[in-house]
Amino acid sequence: MAANKGTISLCLIVRDEEKNLARCLKSALGYVDEIIVVDTGSRDATPDIAKSYGAVVVHSPWQNDFSQARNESIKHAAGEWVLILDADEELPAETAHKLRDLARAPGVEAWTFTIVSPVLSRKDGPKTKHLNLRMFRNKDIYRFEGKIHEQVKPSILRHNPGAVIEYSNLAIIHYGYVRDTGERRAKTRRNIAILEEALASNPADPFYHYNLGVSYFTLGDLKSSRRHYETALQHADLKAGFAAVLYRNYCLCLYELGEYAETLATADKALIYFADYPDLYFIKGQVFCDLGMLPEAKASFLKCTRFRKIPPEYTTMEGVTSYLAFENLAEICALEGNWDEAVDHITRAIEHQPSYRLLSRLCSLLQKKNYQGNAIAAYLLESLKIKRQTAARILFDAQEFEACLACIGDTPAGSEMALLKAKCLIRLGHYRKAAEALQKIHPRCHLVVEGLKQKSLTAWLRNPRRDAAMPASAGNNPGHPATVCCQAINSLIGSTATLQQQDVREHALDIALEALRLGDRDLSMMISLTVTGHKIQEAYRTLGEYVLQKGCYAEAKELLKQALNSGSATKEIYYLLGTACANLNLHGKAFGYFLEAFKQAPENELFAACALQSLVNECLAFVINGLNLEKNNAVLRQELFRLTSLKRKLQYCKEAVYSADRHSQPLHDCQKRGR
Amino acid sequence: MRTATLSLCMIAKNEADNIGRCLNSVKDIVDEIILVDTGSTDNTIEIAKAMGAKVIEEEWQNDFSAPRNTSLEHATGDWILFLDCDEELAPDSAVELRQIIDNTPYEAFFVLVTNKTETDIELTFPSIRLFRNRKCFRFRGKIHEQIVNSIIENYGQQSIGHSEIRIIHHGYNASTTHIQAKVHRNLAILEGYPDEKRDGFFFYNLGTEYLRLGEKKKALAAYLKALKMTKPTQSYGPVLVKRTMTTLMELQRYRDAVEQLRYYQTIYPQFNDLVFLEAICHIRCGRYSEGKSRLQDYLAMPPPPAWYPTETVFQGSSVDDFMKRVNALSTGKGCPDISVCIIGKNEADHIGSCIISVNEIAEEVIFVDTGSSDKTPAAAYQLGASVYHMPWHNSFSEARNYALDKAKGEWILVLDADEALPDESREKIVKLLNEGTQKGYLLKICTFLDRTLSPANCHITGQCRLFRRENRRYTGAVLEDVTLSFADDNDIAPVDITINHLHYTAEDKHIAAKRCLKLEVIRSGTAGDPLLQNYALGIEHFYMQDFTSAVKCLDYCLERIEYLPIAYLPNVFFYCALSLINNKNYDRAAEVLDQGISLFPDYTDLVYLQAITRFMQGETGGAARLLHQCLAMGETPWDKYTATPGVGSFKAMCSLGTVYARQKNYDEALEMFVQAAAFPGAFDQAVENIVFLKDKLPLPLDRFLAEKGILNDRSLSIASRILAKQGRYHDSLKYLSLASGLMAKEPAPRSYTNIIQAIDTLLGKFISEASQNLPEDSVFTKELNI
Secondary structure, X not given: OOOOOOOEEEXXXXXXXXXXXXXXXXXXOOOOOEEEEEEOOOOOOHHHHHHHOOOEEEEOOOOOOHHHHHHHHHHOOOOOEEEEOOOOEEOOHHXXXXXXXXXXXXXXXXXXXXXXXXXXXXXXXXXXXXXXXXXXXXXXXXXXXXXXXXXOHHHHHHHXXXXXXXXXXXXXXXXXXXXXXXXXXXXXXXXXXXHHHHHHHOOOOHHHHHHHHHHHHHHOOHHHHHHHXXXXXXXXXXXXXXXXXXXXXXXXXXXXXXXXXXXXXXXHHHHHHOOOOHHHHHHHHHHHHHOOOHHHHHHHHHHHHOEXXXXXXXXXXXXXXOHHHHHHHHHHHHHOOOHHHHHHHHHHHHHHOOOHHHXXXXXXXXXXXXXXXXXXXXXXXXXXXXXHHHHHHHHHHOOOHHHHHHHXXXXXXXXXXXXXXXXXXXXXXXHHHHHHHHOOOOOOOOOHHHHHHHHHHHHHOOOOOOOOOOXXXXXXXXXXXXXXXXXXXXXXXXXXXXXXXXXXHHHHXXXXXXXXXXXOHHHHXXXXXXXXXXXXXXXXXXXXXXXXXXXXXXXXXXXXHHHHHOOOOOHHHHHHHHHHHHHOOOHHHHHHHHHHHHHHOOOXXXXXXXXXXXXXXXXXXXXXXXXXXXXXXXXXXXXXXXXXXXXXXHHHHHHHHHHHOHHHOOXXXXXXXXX | OOOOOEEEEEEEOOOOOOHHXXXXXXXXXXXXXXXXXXXXXXXXXXXXXXXXXXXXXXOOOOOOHHHHHHHHHHOOOOEEEEOOOOEEEOHHHHHHHHHHHHOOOOOEEEEEEEEEOOOOEEEEEEEEEEEEOOOOOOXXXXXXXXXXXXXXXXXXXXXXEEEEEEEEEOHHHOOHHHHHHHHHHHHHHHHOOOHHHOOHHHHHHHHHHHHHOOOHHHHHHHHHHHHHOOOOOOOOHHHHHHHHHHHHHHOOOHHHHHHHHHHHHHHOOOOOHHHHHHHHHHHHOOOHHHHHHHHHHHHHOOOOOOOOOOOOEEOOEEHHHHHHHHHHHOOOOOOOOEEEEEEEOOOOOOHHHHHHHHHOOOOEEEEEEOOOOOOHHHHHHHOOOEEEEOOOOXXXXXXXXXXXXXXXXXXXXXXXXXXXXXXXXXXXXXXHHHHXXXXXXXXXEEEEOOOOOOOOOEEEEEEEEEEEOOOOOOEOOOOOEOHHHOOOHHHEEEEEEEEEEOHHHOOHHHHHHHHHHHHHHHHHHOOOOHHHHHHHHHHHHHHOOOHHHHHHHHHHHHOOHHHOOHHHHHHHHHHHHHHHHHOOOHHHHHHHHHHHHHHOOOOHHHHHHHHHHHHHOOOHHHHHHHHHHHHHXXXXXXXXXXXXXXXXXXXXXXXXXXXXXXXXXXXXXXXXXXXXXXXHHHHHHHHHHHHHOHHHOOOOHHHHXXXXXXXXXXXXXXXXXXXXXXXXXXXXXXXXXXXXXHHHHOOOOOOOHHHHHHHHHHHHHHHHXXXXXXXXXXXXXXXXXX
C-alpha cells in the first residue's frame, strides 16, 4: 500500500455502540488521518454517529469471529499505520498528541499501549492496567488471528521475526470493564458463547480457557472461572505472554472463593517465576489480612511499596504499589493500635490519591492520636493543602464541629457550606444562629430541602418544642414531599395523626434519625409513631431498621430490642437485631437472634447463612485466642484457614441471595468485605 | 606507611529488602562501593545511591561473571571485597579486615561464609572474597562464578592466605519464594552449561540447586557424579561429602550412608560431623546403643579446622536432643543373642517401623520377602536387615521356617511385617531373657481395630513368639504354630510383653487387598480340611466386617464342635457371637453364648457379650446382673482366650451405666460413668454418657465434672460436641468457651484437637440442619459443598 509517510488509519469494529462511539471518535479526531468503522449489524444510531465524525462506514455481517471483522476493517485502511480502538475506549489527550511521533519513529514495526480500565463508574474507583498491541504498520501480511481475543502480534512476528515491537508508555482508557453496567454482562455472555465455540475445535487451548476464566469471573461465576483457569494453567507455557496474568487472576479467583490456603500456595508458586509482580504480594497481603495474620500481611504490603516500577506486560491494579498498599498498611497498624504509624501510612496513601475516603480515615486516626479539632484542621489545610470546603466536610463527619465552623469561617462559601455551618451550630445548641446560617442557602439550590428539615429541627429541638413556622414551600419546590413532611410533623406534634405516603415517610424517618443523632429520642420516636400509625412496636421496628440501614448499629440495637419487647417476636425483628449485633461484633448475641429467625423460617436461606456466619465468627474467636497464645500451633492455624474460608463462602451465599432477590433485600449487608 | 584502599564490589537485582543491611555492615571500612544493577524494578538503586554507592546499570545476560567483572572494571581501590546483597560482614571482622590488607604479602584471602538460618548456624565454608585489584583477576563461570582460578594461574596457590574474617549469609533465611526464584534462575543457567565445563564443582552446584527444590533423587545423582570428579583436597570437598551423606539419609538410605560415612571418616579424620551423621543414621534405624556410642565419639573429638562445614543442629535437633533420646531408648548391650525373623509381602507401610522397633535388641534381623512388588525389601535392607527372597507357596509355615533356617541366634523373636514392639517391650525382653528360665514365651499380640490405636478398641491374643532356636519348626500352612515342636507345654510361659499389630493403620485399599489375599491363602492352605478352613475363614470374615459370611463359617464349626481342636473352640464362640450381635441376631447370639459360657466359665468376654445381648433384647435386669458378674470376674485371661481389654472393668462399667440410665436409675448410672472415666481408654465414652444425662444431674454439668475430678478441656470439648449434635447450640458454645478458657491455662504446646473437633461438630450440625430445609440447588447448599 503506497501510503503517505506517517499517516494513521483508525480502525474500529462496532455494533450498537451509540452510547460510546462519540466519546471514542471525538478523542481521536484530528490526530488520525482517516477513520474506518466496520459495522456488524447495528440496530441503533451507531452508523450515523460514525458518519458524523467523517468515518468510512463499512457494513459487514457478523460471523461470530472478531478477527474476520478486524481484518475487514484493516482492508479499507489507507494509512501507513493502523490504530485499533474499541468503541468503549478513549484516547487520553497525551496519547492522542503523541500518535504522530509514534508513526514517525524509524525501525519500529508496532507499538503497545497500556489499557487502563476503571472497574467502577466512580472516578476514584479501582483501575486495572494491562498491555496491548494497538498500532502497527499497515501491511497486507499483518492480520488478526483468533475468533475472539484476537491478536495481530503472532502474524507480525511470523512474517518478520526480528520486528521491533516497542512499548509506547502511553495509555488508552477502556470503559468496558465497568462492572456495574448491565451492558457489560451481556457482552461477557456473548464472549463466553464465542469462546466456548472456539474451544470446541481446540479444547486444550490455554488462551481460550484463560479468557473464559476472566469472563466467568466478571459474571461472578467463580467456580466456572476457577475451572477454566486451572485448565489453562495445565496447558499454559510459562513463557506465554499471559502466564503471569493467568496466575494473578487465578489467585484473585481463589481469594474471592475463600480458598485461602490455595491462594497463598498459588501466589507463592507464581512468585517463583514472576517475583517482580507486586499484585501477587498484594493478594497475599489481603489473604493474611482476612486471616488476621497481621505481621505477615504487613510484610506483604510493605513489599508492594518497595516496587519502583511494574513491567508493563503485567496486568495490574492501579495503586497496588502505592495508595492501596499504604491504605492497607494503615489499617493493619490501626488494628495493632499503632496510631502513629497508621497516620504515616495513610498520609503516604493520600499523597498518591487524595480521596475523601482516605482523608476521612486520616481524620479518625488523628482523633485516635488525641489530636484536637483545630490540630486536625491544621494538618489537613497546611500539611496536606486540602481545600477548605473538603476539610470542613471531613471535620463535620468526624464530629469536630467547632473546628468545622472555624474552617468554614464567618461567611460560608456557597449553599453547602451554609448548610454545614447550620448543622454544626445545631449540634452545638446554637439554634438561632443556625437558623440564620440556613438563610444563606440559595433558594434554587437543591440543598434547600435539607435546609428546611434542619430549620424545622431548630424549632422542634427546643424545650418546650416550638412551632417551626413552616414556609409554604421549600425554595422553588412547592408541594415537595419534604415540605409536606415538615409541615405535617409541625402541625402534628403531640397529636396522633399519621403520615402514610411513602415519599413523605422517607423524609420523616430522615428527620427522626437526625433527631436521634442530636440526642432527642422522644422527638425521633414521635415522628416514627406518626409514620407508623401510632403502633408502638411498628414505630420501634421502622425506626430501628432505618437507623440500622444508616449504619448506627448501637442505636438500632436498642430500638429493635424495644420493638421485640413491645409486641410479638417476629422473624424480621430477630433478623434485624442479629444484623445490628453482628455489626457490633457481638457474634454470640447475633447468633442467638439469627437462630430465632431461622427457627421461625427454616426455609429462609439468608437466615441460615447469617446464623451460621455468626456461629463461625464465635468459633473463630476461640481459634484466634488460641493462636494469640501459641502462634505456631499447626492445628489451630489449619482451623483458622478453614473457618475463615467458610466465612467468606457464607458471605458469597448472602450476596447471592441478595442479588437473586433484590427487592426483598431488607437491609444492606452486615459485613462488607474489604476495607 | 600509606593505608591500602578498599573497594566493595557488588551485583544486584531487586534486593531492596537486603542491600541496606549489607552496605551498613561495611560502610565504615570501604573507600568506595561499586554496584552493578542488572535490572531492578524495586528501589534497590535508590537505596544504594543513598548509601553512597556508585551504580552501574547493565542488562542481565544469564551470566553472573559478566556483571561481577564490570564491577571490578570500575573499582579504583587497592583491594577488592566482594559481597552478595544477602550477606553482611560480621561486626567483629571489620578491624581484622582493615589490618590484614595493610600489611600482607598475600594476593588474596579465604574468608569464612556462615549460612544463617532461623534456628541456628547451619554451615560455614571458606570462600575467596578479598583480593588485590589486578586486571588479571577476573571471575569465571556463568554461575557460582569463582575468582580463584585466575589468582592461582597468575600467582600460584601459595599466594592465597586464610583469614578468620566472617561473612554472614542470610539468603536461605529469606522467604521460600525468594529462594525458589533464585534456584530456578540458577538451574536455567546450569542446564545451559556445555559438557566440557561440567566438572565436579558444576555437579556439586547442580546437586545443591536440586536439593533446594526438594528434588532429592536428582540431587543425589548429581552429588555422586561430583564425588567421582572431586579430589579430597579441593576446597568444596568436605561440603560435598556432607551434603551427599545428608541426601542419602533424607532418602532413608541409611545403610549406604553408614558405609560411605565410614569411608570418608578415613579420608577426613578431623571432620567430626561425619561421626555425628553416622550416629544419626543409627538412631534413625533404631540402633540406639550404637548411636549413643558414636555420639560419645563425636563429643570426644577436638573442634575441626575452620574450613570444614560444621553444624551443631541436625534438622532442628541438637546433639543434646539426640543424647536425651538415646539415653531413654538404649537398652544397653549385654543383651542375649536374638535373631528377629520377619516375613512379609508388600508391606511398605509398615516394614520400617517394624524393623526400627527391634534393631536395638536384635543381633540380626532376617527379612524373608515372599514376592513384594513395592519398596519393602529395599527399605528392610537400608534399615540393616538381611533380606532373603523366596517364592510364595501359600504356606506361612514354609516362609517362617525359611527364616528360621537363616537365623543364627540363640533366641528367636518372630514378628509380622505389620507388627512392632512398643518401646517398653524391648526392655522387658532383655530382662526376661537374662533372667528367665523358659524355652519359650507367650507374648501379647495387641490387634488395634482402628486407626486411633485406642487401648479400648483392640483384641489381645497370646502367641508363642519368643523362643530358643533349638531347631523349632512351624507347622500348618495357615494358623501356623510353633508350639507343636515343644515337647512339653510347660516349656512355654506367658509373659506380659506386648507386640502391637498395626494392620489397620495402613491405607484402606492396602488393607482390603491384604485381606483378600489372606482369604485366598486360607482357602488353598486348608484345602481338604473344611473344618479348619471354616474356622480360619470365619475369623477373617469377621475382621473384614462380613458378618454374615463369618456366622456361616463359624456355625459350620459349631455344628462339629467335637471334631474341632479344643484350642480353637473359645474363638468360635467369641467371634460367632460378636458377628451375630453385629447382625442384630440377638436370640441366636444368646444361645451361642450360653453354650460358650457353660464350656468356658472364666471367659469374661462371653459374659459381657451376653449382657449386651440381654440389653438389646430389653432385659435390663439380666444385663445388669451379667455386667456385675463381669466386674467380679475381672478381665479375660489373655493367655487362654482372645481378650478385649475392659470387659472386666471400664467397658462393663460404661455398659452398666447405660443399663441404669435405661432403668431411670440416674444416680447409679452416673456413678458408673464416673468410675469408668478413671480408665484412660474409657474417658471419652464415659464423659459422653454423662453429658447425655446432663438434664438429670444434681448440679450444672461443669460443676458436676469438677466435683468428680474430671473437669478438663477434653471433657468440656466432649460436652460441647455432644450438645452440638443434639442441636443445643447455645449450650454447646458455652462449653466450648469453658474448654477454651481452661486450655489457655495449660502450658504450651497445647493440643487443640478436642476443641477443634467440637467446633467442627457444632458447625457441621448447624449446616446439616439448615440444609435439610433448603433445596439442593440453594446457594447455601452449593457454596458449602454439602
